[in-house]
Amino acid sequence: MKAIAYSLFCHPSARPFEWRAFVRGLCFNLRMNRLLYPEWVTATFLDAQTADRYGELFAALGAAVTVAGRAPALCEGMLWRMIPIFEPRDRYSHVLCRDADAITTYREACAVSEWLASGKTAHALRDDPMHTVPLMGGMSGFDCRKLREKTGFGSWPDMIAAFGDLSQRGSDQIALSTHVYPRIQPDVLTHDLTGGRAVETRAEGVDPRLWESNLTCRHIGSAGVVELETIRFFERFDPRNHDDLEKRHPEIFYWHA
DSSP, X not given: OXXXXXXXXXXXXXXXXXXXXXXXXXXXXXXXXXXXXXXXXXXXXXXXXXXXXXXXXXXXXXXXXXXEESSOOHHHHXXXXXXXXXXXXXXOSEEEEEOTTSOOOHHHHHHHHHHHHHTOSEEEEEOSTTOOSSSOTTEEEEXXXXXXXXXXXXXXXXXXXXXXXXXXXXXHHHHIIIIIHHHHGGGEEEEEOGGGOOOOXXXXXXXXXXXXXXXXXXXXXXXXXXXXXXXXXXXXXXXXXXXHHHHTOTTTSGGGO
């Protein structure tokens, strides 16, 4: 199996509107991933507070929900999305690490298909001039077995212990750039899509009409969505009625308020 992994937790630094935006973004991604990554599992790693409030919502939309812990250090929580690489061993062959508020797109799925065909250990995406880190926490993918072999990390706790202090914003990407990227650099496929560069490979097993998902955000990895485009896209390609589910959470799906 292959997994798209997300982590979501209620950190003291996040204001209520930010936390709700991440919850809504994950809901959008759960619907989008069923279309763009039909053979993949969407694995979500939550803190207890988020799981108590929204775990049932995510599960109803198709997520594999795991309660990973309570009140993690900021960037340690972000790295929960790397847990499937190590535990349980060999459950997943490949894992994509993504941000909950950054919606997946057909353009991204095309790039992932090209990476899978390459057989390389890792995949790095850049789609904006601000994407300057070689291996971004929410725009990366890994061949699980190869990553474990090349880095020498036998488990997620071993990796986190090597990373050190993860309490500061951005420390997850510093850790990836320092402790992971140098060990796998020759075997990373990097897609630099800045400037609107196209991906020539088509997303395997995906309806090419879903290119319209590219209109739902500014670029791969961007925070938030163009909501009108997103809602219209789902009406066209995922017309199942989620009103009853959404009405239980008007603070997330504000159009039901």
